[in-house]
Amino acid sequence: MKYDFSAIEKKWQDIWEARNVFAASDDYSKPKYYALVEFPYPSGQGLHVGHPRSYTALDIVARKRRLQGYNVLYPMGWDAFGLPTENYAIKNHIHPEIVTKQNVARFKSQLKSLGLSFDWNREINTTDPSYYKWTQWIFLQLFKKGLAYKKEMSVNWCTGCKVVLANEEVVNGVCERCGSEVVHRVKSQWMLKITEYAQRLIDDLDQVNYIERVKTSQRNWIGRSTGAQVDFGTTAGDTLTVFTTRPDTLFGATYMVIAPEHPYIQKWADRIQNMDAVKAYQEEAARKSDFERTELVKDKTGVMLEGVRGINPVNGKEIPIFISDYVLVTYGTGAIMAVPAHDTRDWEFAKKFGLPIIEVVKGGNVEQEAFTDCATGVMVNSGFLDGLSVEEAKVKIVDWLKEQGKGEPKVNYKLRDWVFSRQRYWGEPIPIIHCDHCGFVPVDESELPVRLPEVESYEPTGDGDSPLSAIDSWVNVTCPKCGRPAKRETDTMPQWAGSSWYFLRYCDPHNDKALASKEALNYWMPVDWYNGGMEHTTLHVLYSRFWHKFLYDIGVVNTPEPYAKRTSHGMILGENGEKMSKSRGNVVNPDDIIKEFGADTLRLYEMFIGDFEKAAPWSQSSIKGCKRFLERVYNLLEMRGAGDGYSKELESSFHKTIKKVSEDIEQLKFNTAIAAMMSLTNDIYSQGKVTDQELKTFILLLNPFAPHLTEEMWEQCGFGGMVTQQSWPEFDPAKCQDAQVEIVAQFCGKIKARLMVDADSSKEALLEAVKSCPEMKSLLEGKTIVKEVVVPGKLVNIVAK
RNA sequence: GCCGCUGUGGUGGAAUCGGCAGACACACAAGACUUAAAAUCUUGGGAUGGCAACAUCGUACGGGUUCAAGUCCCGUCAGCGGCACCA
Numbered sequence: 106m107k108y109d110f111s112a113i114e115k116k117w118q119d120i121w122e123a124r125n126v127f128a129a130s131d132d133y134s135k136p137k138y139y140a141l142v143e144f145p146y147p148s149g150q151g152l153h154v155g156h157p158r159s160y161t162a163l164d165i166v167a168r169k170r171r172l173q174g175y176n177v178l179y180p181m182g183w184d185a186f187g188l189p190t191e192n193y194a195i196k197n198h199i200h201p202e203i204v205t206k207q208n209v210a211r212f213k214s215q216l217k218s219l220g221l222s223f224d225w226n227r228e229i230n231t232t233d234p235s236y237y238k239w240t241q242w243i244f245l246q247l248f249k250k251g252l253a254y255k256k257e258m259s260v261n262w263c264t265g266c267k268v269v270l271a272n273e274e275v276v277n278g279v280c281e282r283c284g285s286e287v288v289h290r291v292k293s294q295w296m297l298k299i300t301e302y303a304q305r306l307i308d309d310l311d312q313v314n315y316i317e318r319v320k321t322s323q324r325n326w327i328g329r330s331t332g333a334q335v336d337f338g339t340t341a342g343d344t345l346t347v348f349t350t351r352p353d354t355l356f357g358a359t360y361m362v363i364a365p366e367h368p369y370i371q372k373w374a375d376r377i378q379n380m381d382a383v384k385a386y387q388e389e390a391a392r393k394s395d396f397e398r399t400e401l402v403k404d405k406t407g408v409m410l411e412g413v414r415g416i417n418p419v420n421g422k423e424i425p426i427f428i429s430d431y432v433l434v435t436y437g438t439g440a441i442m443a444v445p446a447h448d449t450r451d452w453e454f455a456k457k458f459g460l461p462i463i464e465v466v467k468g469g470n471v472e473q474e475a476f477t478d479c480a481t482g483v484m485v486n487s488g489f490l491d492g493l494s495v496e497e498a499k500v501k502i503v504d505w506l507k508e509q510g511k512g513e514p515k516v517n518y519k520l521r522d523w524v525f526s527r528q529r530y531w532g533e534p535i536p537i538i539h540c541d542h543c544g545f546v547p548v549d550e551s552e553l554p555v556r557l558p559e560v561e562s563y564e565p566t567g568d569g570d571s572p573l574s575a576i577d578s579w580v581n582v583t584c585p586k587c588g589r590p591a592k593r594e595t596d597t598m599p600q601w602a603g604s605s606w607y608f609l610r611y612c613d614p615h616n617d618k619a620l621a622s623k624e625a626l627n628y629w630m631p632v633d634w635y636n637g638g639m640e641h642t643t644l645h646v647l648y649s650r651f652w653h654k655f656l657y658d659i660g661v662v663n664t665p666e667p668y669a670k671r672t673s674h675g676m677i678l679g680e681n682g683e684k685m686s687k688s689r690g691n692v693v694n695p696d697d698i699i700k701e702f703g704a705d706t707l708r709l710y711e712m713f714i715g716d717f718e719k720a721a722p723w724s725q726s727s728i729k730g731c732k733r734f735l736e737r738v739y740n741l742l743e744m745r746g747a748g749d750g751y752s753k754e755l756e757s758s759f760h761k762t763i764k765k766v767s768e769d770i771e772q773l774k775f776n777t778a779i780a781a782m783m784s785l786t787n788d789i790y791s792q793g794k795v796t797d798q799e800l801k802t803f804i805l806l807l808n809p810f811a812p813h814l815t816e817e818m819w820e821q822c823g824f825g826g827m828v829t830q831q832s833w834p835e836f837d838p839a840k841c842q843d844a845q846v847e848i849v850a851q852f853c854g855k856i857k858a859r860l861m862v863d864a865d866s867s868k869e870a871l872l873e874a875v876k877s878c879p880e881m882k883s884l885l886e887g888k889t890i891v892k893e894v895v896v897p898g899k900l901v902n903i904v905a906k
Numbered sequence: 907g908c909c910g911c912u913g914u915g916g917u918g919g920a921a922u923c924g925g926c927a928g929a930c931a932c933a934c935a936a937g938a939c940u941u942a943a944a945a946u947c948u949u950g951g952g953a954u955g956g957c958a959a960c961a962u963c964g965u966a967c968g969g970g971u972u973c974a975a976g977u978c979c980c981g982u983c984a985g986c987g988g989c990a991c992c993a
Binding site: 317318321322325326328330332347348349350351362405429430431432433435436437440441442443444448449450451453454517518519639642643713714715716719720721722724726727728729730731733734736776777779780781782783784787847848849851853854856859891892893894896899900902903904 | 907908909910911912917918919920921925926929930931932933946972973974986987988989991992993
């Protein structure tokens, strides 16, 4: 029988669509399961073979859950705002909305050809005004709670995209998206106070089931460090506060450093005698791009402030103050106490500038290098701290500082507030009006959405403002508060805005009264299983957790965390083991694969290719093996024979396979689940016949992986109904066990024989069986047994001399 | 530099708790079918020595613990990913 995959796949895709088989029901009395994959950015290139890896994996989970009786929500949509579409629009003078429409249509037909069981009734699009209405609404709530604010600040400016970037979007000093140089620019920007949630974003990781590397990355990114804030006096009379994680080394502080942008420099301008040199250094630091700054990490530079000195609160000693760009104005207090003996950076700086190095923790050679080990050292040259361990000294000095009113314990985070403004067209307009009298006034909620106006050109203006700023009729409005002339905010939101809450909209996608109804949210949330790329760990996943927590705080959602479980798939690489890209010429188009091998084969291959969490190279020849397997499965129909239930020969194989496939799917071990089904097929082939019960079970197990073929087989067998209406097979643990098992007989740890024994043999019986087998008998002849090890069902090891 | 992960045949990869290394596939080779090829089916295979039974070696490298180590411990090397002047 020929396996005509094209006809079979088309047939069942049409049936599924016509019968609306995969629609999530609004019957909230059933147990629910919410499976989610990251919705794609509909790029002009169409679907990549990487996309189906994630989509198929959770499609398997979703299909299995339906068979297990759950009301399953497995939705899909489009994260369609963003730069590539806008750039394409600029180049080709086509409205981004039209470009988006075309790309979405292509993506959608490609996804449908994969037989993914998405509920297309709940399709969403972040560029749809009825969707971004609620993105804007959330922004307004953030604004009203003081979590959105505008700030004049130095921002990351991408010289290629001509747009402001969030810290998360700058990778090694260049733009994450286009690779262009990123420089600093001072601009007034909308910011979101994600830092206010830093501690909760760390703490609540304990409540969720994320794979460990995602948790670690998030913790590292948030970068919590505990220490103390210490007030140093200055000869100018001002207090200079520093943050340190090593307050124990206070006696070793031989100088101080402040960031080039530190406000005290201006304040002390009259006292600083070498202001020219200081100013020159400040200008130089400002000019450096992020890239140059990271490149020049090793070479410490700086200028000493002449005319102002710091005073160490612990001993009253005067010490010099430097400015240097190795101290960042955005972290801590923008000022540090430098302890060259016990900090590598301070040590390098001190060596270069010939500053004293005072050892206060014994254990290293501080003339050779900084001694930074906290665990073993003992305090010296530190007055009342002498003799204490580092940990004891930390406690004691902080207590002392508190008593003296010169310091207190302090926690700092590397996480910065989220730069939320983009000077671009193709994004959600920020719904704020600038009034000279009233300041920033939120657009009234009844006026939402603030729609994107038609413009002539999508190019940003020369001064870096959004193209929206050129549309006078849109910009000029009256102030909602006082009625005077006012102007709209012309910045738009970053791409991450729409994706920060999209999973909520799926719960109730057509609601025009709220972002989703309370009932729908209470029922569907949290997402039970969310799979996506590692690259979104510190961007999308962190941002959406932040928004979700905020929505929780204002009572919109009822769970503090959006995702109960988060997993991540590895990339699919080109055949040469490199990342797939147009320029490398190693891109595989899923359409071609579906045409040549069929969607079921592509799905199966992507799941069989290797460890789901690791990167795997594409192999055009391996895919043939998956096709061959499906053909063999289809040909099982010709082996259909008489007999009820499972045949004696295959009963335990079936129970074992049900167990293996059921468990492997839950642990992302799709490759071994498929291997188990291949083995079972080989077993059936060697029997030469298959019963109806066996066929039914096999079809059900394979269905989540190869849904079209299995539906077709089910129908051809005349089993009645559709596979999607059946129940997931159950296994009997008792029947997973064979009556007889092979055990290994070892002599001094080396295998000498294998023998079949009853599975329930006692230890004594096993030992006796092994001792009496001919191979062991001759080996044991005339020797004294030293040790006997018996592992039931596995082996017996006899050590003798 | 710091943190995390990984290292197994010609290839992708298997191997709950330490208990038969190499499941399942790809590629390869031989055979069957065929005028022939493709497809399909059957068989084979870690390496070395041996006709063979068998022996020795073998999970990046060097040590260790153990009756028994891919798995645990110490050290080294290589690759990948993240963070990176965060005080």
